[in-house]
Each structure stands twice: as C-alpha cells, then as structure tokens.
Amino acid sequence: MKTIIIIIAFMLTAPMYAIDNTQLLKEIDRNLQPESYESYRKLINIEPDGSKKEYTLFFVKKGVDKVMALFLSPASENGRSMLRLGDNMWLYIPNVGKPIRLTSLQSVTGGLFNNADIMLLDYTVEYNVEKVEEKGNEYLLYLKAKTKTVAYDKVKLWADKNKKFPTKIECLTETDMLIKTLYFKDVKDFGGGVVRPSVIETISPLYKGYKSVMVFAKIKEKDFKDEVFTLTFMPNIESLR
Amino acid sequence: MIKWICILYFVLYPLSLTFAGEEYTFDISEIEKKPYHFGGYAEFKPILLGLNKDAAFYKLKFYNRNEAGTIKEYDAALQLDASLEKDIAKIFIRTNTGYKNSYLGETQETVIYEGFLSLKPSSSVTINAGKKTLLWGKGYAWNPAAFVDRPKNPDDPELNIEGYIIAAADYIKSFDSPLKTFSFTPVIIPVYKHVNDNFGEPDKLNFAGKVYLLLYDTDIDFISLSDGSKTTRYGMDFSMNITANLEIHGEFAFINDYKKQFIDDKGNIFENRYNAKSYLIGTRYLTEHNDTFIFEYYRNGTGFTKNEMQNYFSFINNAYDSYLSSGGDTFIKRGLNITKGNYDRINPMRDYIYMRISRKDPFDILYFTPAVTAMSNINDGSFTLSPELLYTGITNLDLRFKTAFISGERVSEYRQKQNNYRIEFRVRYYF
Numbered sequence: 241m242k243t244i245i246i247i248i249a250f251m252l253t254a255p256m257y258a259i260d261n262t263q264l265l266k267e268i269d270r271n272l273q274p275e276s277y278e279s280y281r282k283l284i285n286i287e288p289d290g291s292k293k294e295y296t297l298f299f300v301k302k303g304v305d306k307v308m309a310l311f312l313s314p315a316s317e318n319g320r321s322m323l324r325l326g327d328n329m330w331l332y333i334p335n336v337g338k339p340i341r342l343t344s345l346q347s348v349t350g351g352l353f354n355n356a357d358i359m360l361l362d363y364t365v366e367y368n369v370e371k372v373e374e375k376g377n378e379y380l381l382y383l384k385a386k387t388k389t390v391a392y393d394k395v396k397l398w399a400d401k402n403k404k405f406p407t408k409i410e411c412l413t414e415t416d417m418l419i420k421t422l423y424f425k426d427v428k429d430f431g432g433g434v435v436r437p438s439v440i441e442t443i444s445p446l447y448k449g450y451k452s453v454m455v456f457a458k459i460k461e462k463d464f465k466d467e468v469f470t471l472t473f474m475p476n477i478e479s480l481r
Numbered sequence: 482m483i484k485w486i487c488i489l490y491f492v493l494y495p496l497s498l499t500f501a502g503e504e505y506t507f508d509i510s511e512i513e514k515k516p517y518h519f520g521g522y523a524e525f526k527p528i529l530l531g532l533n534k535d536a537a538f539y540k541l542k543f544y545n546r547n548e549a550g551t552i553k554e555y556d557a558a559l560q561l562d563a564s565l566e567k568d569i570a571k572i573f574i575r576t577n578t579g580y581k582n583s584y585l586g587e588t589q590e591t592v593i594y595e596g597f598l599s600l601k602p603s604s605s606v607t608i609n610a611g612k613k614t615l616l617w618g619k620g621y622a623w624n625p626a627a628f629v630d631r632p633k634n635p636d637d638p639e640l641n642i643e644g645y646i647i648a649a650a651d652y653i654k655s656f657d658s659p660l661k662t663f664s665f666t667p668v669i670i671p672v673y674k675h676v677n678d679n680f681g682e683p684d685k686l687n688f689a690g691k692v693y694l695l696l697y698d699t700d701i702d703f704i705s706l707s708d709g710s711k712t713t714r715y716g717m718d719f720s721m722n723i724t725a726n727l728e729i730h731g732e733f734a735f736i737n738d739y740k741k742q743f744i745d746d747k748g749n750i751f752e753n754r755y756n757a758k759s760y761l762i763g764t765r766y767l768t769e770h771n772d773t774f775i776f777e778y779y780r781n782g783t784g785f786t787k788n789e790m791q792n793y794f795s796f797i798n799n800a801y802d803s804y805l806s807s808g809g810d811t812f813i814k815r816g817l818n819i820t821k822g823n824y825d826r827i828n829p830m831r832d833y834i835y836m837r838i839s840r841k842d843p844f845d846i847l848y849f850t851p852a853v854t855a856m857s858n859i860n861d862g863s864f865t866l867s868p869e870l871l872y873t874g875i876t877n878l879d880l881r882f883k884t885a886f887i888s889g890e891r892v893s894e895y896r897q898k899q900n901n902y903r904i905e906f907r908v909r910y911y912f
Binding site for chain 2: 285312314329356391439453457458464465467468469470471473476479481
C-alpha cells in the first residue's frame with residue numbers, strides 16, 4: 241500500500257515539476273525580454289589583436305516568436321533588415337531588393353553571434369526543460385531543442401535565483417561539444433519596470449581569442465501590429481522608429 | 482604584502498572599469514532618427530580581359546578593329562541613395578553614375594535606378610508610385626518569374642538593377658493559423674514613348690500582381706502579368722527551410738505565346754511562337770565549417786537549342802570570313818541585329834547549373850570570404866569558373882579580387898564569348 245502511494249505521489253508530482261520547470265523558463269524569458277518591445281543593440285566583434293567591428297541595430301519583438309531588426313550602422317549595412325517568425329528567418333538587403341531566407345546558424349554580422357543569437361526568441365519556444373538543478377544562488381536549467389531547426393541542440397542556462405534572468409549560457413551540440421558561452425552582465429534599469437543585463441559577452445572554444453559583445457539600450461515595452469512582422473513590410477521597418 | 486595587493490587593487494580596478502566602459506559605449510546620438518537619409522557607395526574597378534579572337538562574339542564586336550590579346554578597363558561608379566520622410570510619406574531616390582575608361586575611350590552615364598513616393602497609411606497598406614525595382618522571385622542567380630524586372634546578372638546577382646516606372650500597392654494581413662501571412666501587390670506599368678519604352682510594345686498599360694503566402698513555414702508567391710506590352714505570363718515560387726542549415730527554393734514561369742527569333746547558318750531569320758515554360762530549383766546549405774553552398778538548376782524555356790545556337794555561331798563565323806575576304810559588313814550587321822536582346826542574353830540557351838561555394842572567416846581571418854562560383858551550360862558542356870576573395874574587415878570598405886575563366890568545346894556558348902578570362906579588383910567604400 242505504501243509503495244502504491246509513493247508511486248501515485250511520484251506520478252502526480254513529476255508532471256508538476258515539469259510544469260514548474262517550464263514556468264521557470266517562462267519567467268526567465270519574460271525577465272530577459274518583455275513580450276512586445278523595441279530596443280537598440282550594438283554588436284561588437286573583437287579580434288585577438290583588439291581590433292573591433294561594430295554594428296548598431298533597431299530591434300522589435302512581438303509575442304514569443306516574432307522579431308525584426310534593422311541595421312542602422314555601419315553605412316555598408318545600413319537599411320538591411322532581418323525578420324524571424326519562429327523557425328523562419330529572412331534577410332532583406334536593399335541592394336538585392338528582396339528578402340532571402342536565412343538559416344539560424346549563419347551569421348550576417350560575422351563574429352561569434354549567429355543569426356539565432358541576434359534574433360533571439362523566447363527560450364520556451366525552441367527548447368524543452370529536461371531538468372533543473374539548484375547551484376547555490378543559481379538555477380541550472382538543462383534545455384533540449386524541440387526540433388532540428390533550432391540552432392543549438394542543447395543549452396545549459398544558469399539563472400540568478402532571485403532575479404530569474406540568465407547569468408551564463410552554454411550552447412552545445414547533440415554530442416555535448418561546447419560551441420559558445422554567453423555571459424550576461426551589467427544589470428541595468430531600462431525604465432518601465434525592465435531590469436535586465438545590458439551586456440552579453442560571448443566567447444567560443446572554436447575561435448580562441450575572439451569575443452563578441454551585445455550591448456542593449458532604450459528597451460521599451462511597445463505593441464506592434466502582426467502585419468509588421470512580414471516579408472512585405474521588411475523594407476519599411478525604419479518607419480517604426 | 483597585503484599593502485601591495487591593496488595598492489594593485491586600487492590601481493587596476495579603476496583601469497578595468499575604464500576598459501570596460503571604453504569597450505561597450507553606446508552613444509545614443511548614433512540611434513537618433515533623422516527625417517532624411519543620405520548614403521551610398523563609391524567604387525573603383527580595374528579589369529583585365531583576355532580576348533578570345535576565335536570566338537563569335539569577339540568577331541561580332543571587334544570585326545573592324547585590331548586589338549591586342551588583352552585589354553584593360555578602368556570602371557568607377559558612384560551610387561547615391563537619399564530619402565526624406567514625413568509622417569506617412571517618404572521620398573526615395575537612388576542614382577548610379579558609371580564611368581568607364583576602355584579601349585573605346587571614356588564614357589560616363591548617370592541613371593536613376595529608383596525614385597519613388599511611398600505612402601504608408603497603416604502597417605497593412607503601402608502605396609508606391611515612381612521608378613522602383615520589385616525583384617520578384619526566389620532564385621539567387623536567376624528569376625524566371627520576375628516579369629516586372631530587368632534581368633539580373635548571375636555573375637553578380639547582388640548588384641542593384643534599374644527599376645521601371647510603376648504604381649503599386651502592398652496589402653498585408655497576418656493570421657494566427659497555418660496561413661500566417663497573406664499579402665497582395667497589384668502593379669500598373671505604363672509603357673509609352675520615353676516611359677518604360679524598353680519594357681515591351683509601346684502605348685500599353687500593363688497590369689501585374691503578386692500574391693504572397695506564408696503557409697506553415699513555406700513562402701509561396703503567385704505572380705501574373707497581363708497581356709499588353711508583353712504576352713500574358715503566370716508564375717509561382719516557393720522557399721522553405723528544411724533544417725537549421727538547409728534551405729530549398731523553386732520558381733516556375735509560364736509565358737504564353739512567346740516569340741523566338743533565330744537565324745540559320747546562311748543568315749535566314751525564322752520566327753517561332755510557342756508557350757514557354759521556365760523553371761528553377763535551388764538550395765542553400767551551410768556546413769559546420771561555415772561553408773555556404775548555393776546550387777541552382779535553371780531551365781530557360783525561352784532559350785535556344787544547341788542546334789540553333791550552333792547555327793548562329795556558324796553564321797557569325799561565315800559573316801566574319803565574308804568581311805575579311807570582301808570588306809563588306811552586310812552579314813555582320815545582320816548578325817548584330819539578331820544578336821541584340823536575343824543571342825546576347827546572359828544565358829541564351831536552355832539548361833544551366835549554378836553553384837557557389839563560399840567559406841566565411843577561414844584560417845581564423847575574420848571578415849575574409851573566399852568563394853568560387855561555377856556556371857555551366859548543360860546543353861553544350863561549357864562553363865565558367867570564378868574564384869574570388871572578399872575582405873570586409875575595414876569598416877565600410879569592401880575589397881574584392883575576382884577572376885573568371887571559361888572552358889568547353891570550341892563551338893559552345895562560353896567558348897564563343899568575347900573573353901577567355903577576366904581579372905578584376907573592386908574597391909568599394911560605403912558612406
């Protein structure tokens with residue numbers, strides 16, 4: 241009888257843990273990015289000799305899986321825009337004149353950030369939580385990609401227990417090979433209740449000595465029409481600023 | 482010891498803060514929106530061309546000239562983009578000024594590539610009027626369904642091309658269903674004297690349209706062009722991602738009552754009318770080593786058969802021999818007439834393969850992209866091979882070194898081109 245009760249208790253609590261884990265990831269997602277917002281980002285690629293290349297982007301997001309970005313500088317990239325709807329990603333180059341499909345593993349900026357890093361969706365859209373461990377003041381979430389089209393097969397996400405946003409993320413292949421590590425730094429109050437890390441630093445064992453940094457500014461909650469997140473609208477994203 | 486540690490701490494800690502501050506500055510003035518925009522690029526491109534004096538296209542172009550085995554050319558271009566935005570209205574203009582210093586002397590030309598007024602009363606509706614490029618289709622090197630565009634150059638598909646004067650609108654609707662996006666783009670293309678007069682038959686008002694669907698995870702376009710300056714055309718295309726590093730796309734075009742003019746080896750000109758079907762299937766694949774493969778097969782339903790092309794080459798060779806023996810250029814001029822806009826199309830025959838392999842940042846050199854592009858005519862086995870090196874490590878400066886070599890049987894499309902090889906270096910500065 242005791243055994244049966246234990247089994248029943250386990251069966252009842254196991255799904256609850258799964259729900260809690262997913263709920264935890266949802267909270268982390270929400271603390272990292274408001275559901276709908278606009279922001280500006282600077283991507284800095286730093287080479288081993290210290291030389292840098294910078295890109296500035298205007299970025300908008302709606303819901304959990306709609307994001308769009310416009311390159312503001314340098315001049316060679318000005319006017320380019322990227323759209324991501326779930327697994328689908330496109331790049332609009334004014335010279336080419338029409339959106340072309342991208343894959344998430346490509347990188348339009350070079351450096352360590354690939355397109356999936358730049359056009360980050362909520363983690364709950366792309367990953368299931370396999371398990372959660374508590375490590376001192378942090379949670380360690382083991383995430384597994386929901387489909388083959390996701391950029392990283394596995395992700396280890398360390399999150400601050402109190403603030404519930406990431407402090408470190410490791411991106412891994414199916415065979416547990418480390419592709420890159422993202423460090424979330426410099427927590428900043430952006431106003432409107434948005435408090436989150438303002439800098440993401442990335443290093444990769446595959447590119448020793450290289451570093452890519454993403455700096456955030458002017459994060460502001462804002463709602464957009466669904467029609468904004470379409471290929472036809474891509475040449476007009478500047479009108480949202 | 483503790484004292485030294487404290488001193489080091491107080492010296493190094495502020496230094497590290499300064500370094501971090503310097504590294505990650507974000508100047509808000511950089512992102513302030515201005516109502517106007519001005520930009521563009523300037524480029525300089527010296528070119529060395531190795532002539533093939535046995536080729537039909539060399540004989541046609543140089544029949545009355547005596548050039549050396551190689552010719553040099555110095556090209557320069559200035560492309561200017563400007564826009565002005567106020568409320569829902571935006572004016573955009575793009576001009577291209579080309580300068581060429583070649584064996585023919587100096588030439589300079591300024592063309593307005595685009596110049597239009599755009600009104601955006603809501604995020605669902607855009608109205609455009611003026612000169613604009615539409616660039617329909619999903620193919621990278623070719624776009625058989627781009628009925629309202631000038632053909633792009635598959636040797637450099639990302640170059641800007643000149644638009645047509647049009648009036649167009651975009652209507653967009655998003656859904657929370659398998660059909661995620663619907664958009665409709667109706668277009669009016671007037672063709673009159675001095676207005677789009679190279680689009681087709683003059684004094685006609687042409688109507689075109691495109692319906693775009695994002696259905697599940699696939700882009701699908703349905704395209705049409707009404708009977709007018711050109712015969713009726715229907716097209717469709719699609720594009721989708723299979724995995725995170727594999728994309729496939731395709732394009733199909735049906736051209737009603739296409740008129741093909743061709744010449745036999747004796748100089749008799751024939752005309753054939755038929756319904757032409759062109760299509761393209763392609764893929765883009767990214768490997769773990771950052772190699773990008775682009776592969777496309779193109780069936781050009783409006784192209785010439787191998788036999789028709791060989792007859793053309795025979796006629797040009799005969800016309801050239803006739804010119805050499807008699808000094809009369811009647812046949813050469815007939816050849817020039819039938820060639821223009823017909824045999825001199827970038828891909829005049831039926832079946833082609835395009836393949837481009839590029840590797841990003843090899844040998845740990847960031848912003849360095851070597852690539853090789855091959856374009857092959859399946860019908861006669863001839864091909865062109867273009868290796869290139871691109872470096873974009875200096876902000877706003879692109880440096881590209883590109884060469885092209887041809888190969889194939891003596892009487893084949895690429896072997897009958899004017900040049901055996903081409904070497905160019907392009908410096909482009911964006912501002």
